[in-house]
Amino acid sequence: MKSPFWRRFTRNKGAVAGMAVLLLVVVVALLGPWIATNDPWGMVQQPFLHPWTEPGFALGTDTLGRDILSGMIYGARISLLIGAVSTVVALLIGITLGAIAGYFGGLVDSALMRFTEIFQAVPSFALAIVLVAIFQPSVGSIVTAIAIVSWPPVARLVRSEFLTLRQRDFVQAALLAGQSTPRIILTQILPNAMSPIIVMASLMVATAILLESSLSFLGLGDPNQMSWGYMVGSARTVLRQAWWMALFPGLAIVLTVLALNLVGEGLSDGLNTRLDGRTK
Amino acid sequence: MSVNSTQPVLAIVDLSISLPAGADRARAVERASLSVRPGQTLCVVGESGSGKSMIANAVMGLLPRPHVAPVNGQILFEGTDLLTLTEAQMRELRGRRIGMVFQEPMTALNPVMRIGEQIGEVFDAHVNVPAAEKRRRILAALADVGLPEPELLIDSYPFRLSGGQRQRVMIACALVLEPVLLICDEPTTALDVTTQAQILRLIRELQQRRGTAVLFITHDFGVVSEIADHVVVMQTGQVVEAGPARHVLDAPQHPYTRKLIAAIPHGQAQRATPADETLRVLQVQDLCKTYRSGNGLFKRGRSTQAAKDISFELKRGETLGLVGESGSGKSSVGRCLVGLAPFDSGRILFKGRNLSQGAAFRKEAAGKIQMVFQDPYASLNPRHRVGAAIAGGPIAQGVGKAEAMARAVELLKLVGLGADAAERYPHEFSGGQRQRIAIARALAMQPELLVADEPVSALDVSVQAQVLALFAQVREQFQLAMVFITHDLRVAGQMCDHIAVMQRGELVEYGATQQVLRDPQHAYTRQLIAAVPRLTQPPQHDPTMAVA
Numbered sequence: 001m002k003s004p005f006w007r008r009f010t011r012n013k014g015a016v017a018g019m020a021v022l023l024l025v026v027v028v029a030l031l032g033p034w035i036a037t038n039d040p041w042g043m044v045q046q047p048f049l050h051p052w053t054e055p056g057f058a059l060g061t062d063t064l065g066r067d068i069l070s071g072m073i074y075g076a077r078i079s080l081l082i083g084a085v086s087t088v089v090a091l092l093i094g095i096t097l098g099a100i101a102g103y104f105g106g107l108v109d110s111a112l113m114r115f116t117e118i119f120q121a122v123p124s125f126a127l128a129i130v131l132v133a134i135f136q137p138s139v140g141s142i143v144t145a146i147a148i149v150s151w152p153p154v155a156r157l158v159r160s161e162f163l164t165l166r167q168r169d170f171v172q173a174a175l176l177a178g179q180s181t182p183r184i185i186l187t188q189i190l191p192n193a194m195s196p197i198i199v200m201a202s203l204m205v206a207t208a209i210l211l212e213s214s215l216s217f218l219g220l221g222d223p224n225q226m227s228w229g230y231m232v233g234s235a236r237t238v239l240r241q242a243w244w245m246a247l248f249p250g251l252a253i254v255l256t257v258l259a260l261n262l263v264g265e266g267l268s269d270g271l272n273t274r275l276d277g278r279t280k
Numbered sequence: 281m282s283v284n285s286t287q288p289v290l291a292i293v294d295l296s297i298s299l300p301a302g303a304d305r306a307r308a309v310e311r312a313s314l315s316v317r318p319g320q321t322l323c324v325v326g327e328s329g330s331g332k333s334m335i336a337n338a339v340m341g342l343l344p345r346p347h348v349a350p351v352n353g354q355i356l357f358e359g360t361d362l363l364t365l366t367e368a369q370m371r372e373l374r375g376r377r378i379g380m381v382f383q384e385p386m387t388a389l390n391p392v393m394r395i396g397e398q399i400g401e402v403f404d405a406h407v408n409v410p411a412a413e414k415r416r417r418i419l420a421a422l423a424d425v426g427l428p429e430p431e432l433l434i435d436s437y438p439f440r441l442s443g444g445q446r447q448r449v450m451i452a453c454a455l456v457l458e459p460v461l462l463i464c465d466e467p468t469t470a471l472d473v474t475t476q477a478q479i480l481r482l483i484r485e486l487q488q489r490r491g492t493a494v495l496f497i498t499h500d501f502g503v504v505s506e507i508a509d510h511v512v513v514m515q516t517g518q519v520v521e522a523g524p525a526r527h528v529l530d531a532p533q534h535p536y537t538r539k540l541i542a543a544i545p546h547g548q549a550q551r552a553t554p555a556d557e558t559l560r561v562l563q564v565q566d567l568c569k570t571y572r573s574g575n576g577l578f579k580r581g582r583s584t585q586a587a588k589d590i591s592f593e594l595k596r597g598e599t600l601g602l603v604g605e606s607g608s609g610k611s612s613v614g615r616c617l618v619g620l621a622p623f624d625s626g627r628i629l630f631k632g633r634n635l636s637q638g639a640a641f642r643k644e645a646a647g648k649i650q651m652v653f654q655d656p657y658a659s660l661n662p663r664h665r666v667g668a669a670i671a672g673g674p675i676a677q678g679v680g681k682a683e684a685m686a687r688a689v690e691l692l693k694l695v696g697l698g699a700d701a702a703e704r705y706p707h708e709f710s711g712g713q714r715q716r717i718a719i720a721r722a723l724a725m726q727p728e729l730l731v732a733d734e735p736v737s738a739l740d741v742s743v744q745a746q747v748l749a750l751f752a753q754v755r756e757q758f759q760l761a762m763v764f765i766t767h768d769l770r771v772a773g774q775m776c777d778h779i780a781v782m783q784r785g786e787l788v789e790y791g792a793t794q795q796v797l798r799d800p801q802h803a804y805t806r807q808l809i810a811a812v813p814r815l816t817q818p819p820q821h822d823p824t825m826a827v828a
Contacts, residue, residue, distance in 0.1 A: 169654075169659035173721060174673075175620065176618055176647065176673075177650075177676055177677070177725060178642060178676045178677055179673070187664075188661055192661070192662065
């Protein structure tokens with residue numbers, strides 16, 4: 001595939017690097033159970049084992065003698081899962097509300113936007129903590145909480161795109177041809193609004209991973225799932241004696257989020273047709 | 281004006297300008313030569329993509345280097361080759377010795393700077409004058425370009441000015457340091473026809489008074505005949521014809537020049553009015569439409585009356601031309617007619633049936649009223665294949681998918697595009713081709729009334745002629761009633777059986793085309809007709825015309 005999109009994307013070197021890191025994380029997450037040598041919760045070695053001292057425990061063990069490398073592999077699964085699913089849910093809510101508000105305008109628009117502002121007025125992390133605390137920490141409740149705090153920007157973006165696209169002549173022509181409202185929204189306007197939505201989605205995955213890590217760090221993660229945030233959180237008390245316990249999962253978070261941001265930037269270059277020809 | 285003995289102010293010799301790899305041709309301009317003498321106007325004429333603006337930008341050093349750069353030749357300005365100058369030396373010349381006026385007056389002025397400050401910047405860049413002296417000279421410059429009340433204007437912001445007034449400010453800006461060369465890049469293309477006439481006259485006057493040399497870029501031969509002493513015709517980067525203006529206009533040598541001149545709408549009706557058609561497709565009675573804006577919780581909105589008691593009717597196969605300047609309300613009437621905008625009062629009867637408002641209007645019309653839009657680049661969905669775009673309407677009305685697609689292919693052939701066009705995306709087509717696709721899309725609904733809103737004003741003149749011919753052809757073939765909205769009286773005269781002239785939302789004149797054009801009753805119609813650029817003898821100064 002050597003499409004113009006791909007050409008513009010690959011011109012951004014950072015995006016290519018980010019894509020490589022992201023692919024690595026995805027592969028690790030998919031093959032997790034086959035790569036990991038130990039159960040992430042199992043106490044398999046002596047505690048406080050330094051990295052690179054014992055074969056089979058490349059990144060050492062934590063305060064209870066659990067394998068850090070295995071924990072990170074399983075953590076990749078949960079981070080990506082929560083990042084992806086909560087983004088999809090947030091997009092569904094945001095696009096639906098934004099499209100309706102932007103397309104119909106007027107009172108509908110005002111009502112929906114005031115509703116959106118209620119969510120924007122509350123600090124998102126505080127709201128997420130409250131939601132998870134109410135519903136008991138589990139993968140489902142964390143996904144719900146993250147989705148609920150992250151849809152308002154999507155709704156805002158989609159609404160503004162729809163407001164301008166709705167005035168375009170091709171939409172007017174479709175109206176004259178008697179096409180139904182859902183059809184116009186889904187086939188005429190939405191495809192033209194996809195580029196900024198895709199870019200925003202890639203950044204939302206990154207934010208969601210950060211949110212999940214923060215929740216786990218505070219002990220509000222799913223107690224049955226090993227996650228990066230939980231590992232950093234539990235290593236916090238022994239940070240000065242055992243730097244590796246917090247460093248490696250922390251690095252994983254930083255790299256994954258950075259990779260997603262770089263990919264998002266590359267996507268926005270790739271989807272921006274006006275950039276074509278700037279550097280041939 | 282026999283100043284052939286003097287040295288040319290600007291002489292371009294064998295200039296070639298390269299384009300980046302992957303463009304539609306290797307050179308934007310290929311070995312072009314021309315010269316401008318003091319006190320004379322040289323018009324560079326050509327269609328879009330002919331490289332005419334590239335020449336202007338090359339003279340000003342505004343080419344987007346390094347991808348587009350001069351590769352050959354010289355640009356001699358008073359004997360110095362501009363291509364060899366450094367950026368600092370160029371900056372010294374720009375504004376002081378060479379002035380430039382751009383096409384789009386609405387965006388050429390900085391919206392957050394007062395008019396006086398913007399003109400003042402030219403002084404600040406080049407000469408050191410005391411503030412009082414500067415203000416005096418700016419006021420003089422504003423008065424010079426015919427702007428009313430310079431004392432007030434100098435401290436106002438650009439949004440207070442109309443397009444024509446802004447273009448006057450731009451000209452004042454370009455001429456304030458009395459440059460020897462003025463470059464005008466399509467300065468009147470974005471303006472109304474009456475404003476255009478005034479701006480052209482202004483440029484002419486200033487030039488004669490000061491002896492400035494003018495390099496004038498345009499695509500409109502009407503404008504050429506009004507203003508040019510010499511003409512250079514360009515086609516795909518090459519100069520195909522050059523010579524004195526009257527000579528080129530009256531006896532064009534090159535086939536391309538002849539084609540361009542022949543393509544100018546001549547304003548003569550091409551056919552007899554259809555015989556005794558009785559079926560009234562459209563009747564409009566006392567249509568009123570008011571826009572209200574800025575209605576907030578704590579303030580009263582502003583209202584603009586876009587249509588006031590508009591009445592006309594249209595029989596099958598007839599065409600009505602709705603003519604007026606921008607802001608006259610002609611487009612608003614068009615949008616009411618197709619049901620895209622609600623109207624306040626009055627009635628619109630389609631084949632004798634009264635149509636209600638909004639979505640119900642479109643349902644009752646059942647797609648039999650269609651519209652062709654002005655901008656062919658915005659009217660097609662960039663994500664839909666052309667075939668699907670045309671077939672979409674009939675499918676929405678319940679026609680089978682295969683049948684609709686077959687019909688789409690048929691229509692594409694009818695409008696002069698191949699059947700393979702159906703599988704391609706809009707961005708692969710030129711402006712004229714897109715407008716053909718838009719016409720095919722409208723025809724797919726088998727309409728009885730077609731509203732065309734400035735369908736050719738975004739197109740080059742030769743393409744414009746082809747699209748007009750296509751409109752005439754489909755009108756005969758489908759017995760369409762058409763409402764043709766345009767600002768160009770020449771186009772209206774050529775296409776329409778009746779003409780309705782609108783001014784500030786009111787219908788000031790309505791009648792048969794020949795009658796309106798030959799014997800206009802209303803003063804505004806007369807003014808519009810007088811302002812149309814003509815190929816024949818330039819009209820003399822008309823003192824009745826007010827300043828824009």
